[in-house]
Amino acid sequence: MPRKIRELIRDLQKAGFENCGGKGSHRNFKHPCGSKVTISGNPGHDAKKYQERDIERALKEARK
Numbered sequence: 868m869p870r871k872i873r874e875l876i877r878d879l880q881k882a883g884f885e886n887c888g889g890k891g892s893h894r895n896f897k898h899p900c901g902s903k904v905t906i907s908g909n910p911g912h913d914a915k916k917y918q919e920r921d922i923e924r925a926l927k928e929a930r931k
Contacts, residue, residue, distance in 0.1 A: 873910035875922045882929050902928040 876894070880886075884896040884904070893907045904925040906918060 869913040869915075870919060871910065872906060872908045872912050872914050872918075875906060875914050875918060876910065878922060878926065879904065879906075882926050884925070884929070896925075898925070898929045900929055900931070 876886075876896075879896045882898070884898045884902075887895040887897050889895045889905070892909055893905055895903065895905050897903050902925050904921055906922070908914070908918075
């Protein structure tokens with residue numbers, strides 16, 4: 868079962884990413900180390916596989 872968009876956002880915020888806003892249902896997150904990621908979709912929607920993959924990649928970059 869896919870995770871929800873709100874769960875991905877929670878993971879990013881726990882890792883220190885800040886929401887820099889966006890247009891419509893898009894949200895741009897930036898980490899102080901320079902890593903960026905964009906998430907689209909409403910918080911209650913299921914996350915797509917590519918979104919989960921992008922979040923994992925951004926979290927790994929932020930840990931370095």
